[in-house]
Amino acid sequence: EMxxxxxxxxxxxxxxxxxLSCAAFGFTFTDAWMTWVRQPPGKGLEWVGRVKSKSxxxxxxxxxxxxxxxTVSRDDSKFTLYxxxxxLKTEDTAVYYCTTLASGxxxxxxxxxxxxxxxxx
Amino acid sequence: xxxxxxxxxxxxxxPGEPASISCRSSLSxxxxxxxxxxxxxxxxxxxxxxxxxxxxxxxxxxxPDRFSGIGSGTDFTLKISRVEAEDVGVYxxxxxxxxxxxxxxxxxxxx
Numbered sequence: 001e002m003x004x005x006x007x008x009x010x011x012x013x014x015x016x017x018x019x020l021s022c023a024a025f026g027f028t029f030t031d032a033w034m035t036w037v038r039q040p041p042g043k044g045l046e047w048v049g050r051v052k053s054k055s056x057x058x059x060x061x062x063x064x065x066x067x068x069x070x071t072v073s074r075d076d077s078k079f080t081l082y083x084x085x086x087x088l089k090t091e092d093t094a095v096y097y098c099t100t101l102a103s104g105x106x107x108x109x110x111x112x113x114x115x116x117x118x119x120x121x
Numbered sequence: 122x123x124x125x126x127x128x129x130x131x132x133x134x135x136p137g138e139p140a141s142i143s144c145r146s147s148l149s150x151x152x153x154x155x156x157x158x159x160x161x162x163x164x165x166x167x168x169x170x171x172x173x174x175x176x177x178x179x180x181x182x183x184x185p186d187r188f189s190g191i192g193s194g195t196d197f198t199l200k201i202s203r204v205e206a207e208d209v210g211v212y213x214x215x216x217x218x219x220x221x222x223x224x225x226x227x228x229x230x231x232x
Contacts, residue, residue, distance in 0.1 A: 107175030
């Protein structure tokens with residue numbers, strides 16, 4: 001079964017840092033473009049950042065709201081995606097999802113259950 | 122960034138009746154490769170999102186055939202031929218032509 005499992009969420013003060021992890025199982029992680037999507041409490045989905053696969057140069061893109069503060073990375077040897085979040089703001093409070101989004105011939109997607117990040121003093 | 126505008130934001134529906142959601146993009150989502158990079162996701166209450174329609178009109182595996190996606194360029198529609206109770210949730214369109222952006226979401230609930 002294809003799945004991803006996020007971890008690392010928690011409570012952090014404004015200006016602080018947190019590192020999220022996403023472990024992948026049951027699919028060819030090395031071929032997948034991996035994405036972070038977040039959802040503030042009671043609000044909609046926001047695309048955060050993505051790292052392409054090695055065959056696409058592991059190119060990384062960010063949403064303007066997090067560029068310069070967040071860093072997406074991957075370790076294909078560990079089948080794991082990361083999100084390093086620095087200079088956190090209260091508006092970064094959200095559930096953070098790790099996902100492949102729809103991809104491949106059949107539009108298959110894999111989403112985790114999400115990990116909650118709360119930025120508060 | 123490409124801006125995605127959905128309407129309506131709230132949609133009360135009657136089981137057995139059809140329903141439709143509109144999504145407009147600020148830029149054409151047609152790529153030079155001929156594909157249109159517009160996806161539809163559904164987030165059911167208390168769950169993570171899940172794909173319904175990819176590349177504007179392709180139903181993802183396991184998605185009931187009462188769901189269909191139509192449209193091209195900048196105007197897209199998600200149609201449900203006969204709404205069922207299990208279809209409640211928030212529907213999002215998302216463009217993947219450039220760095221992805223989501224629409225605001227349309228909350229579908231039973232009347």
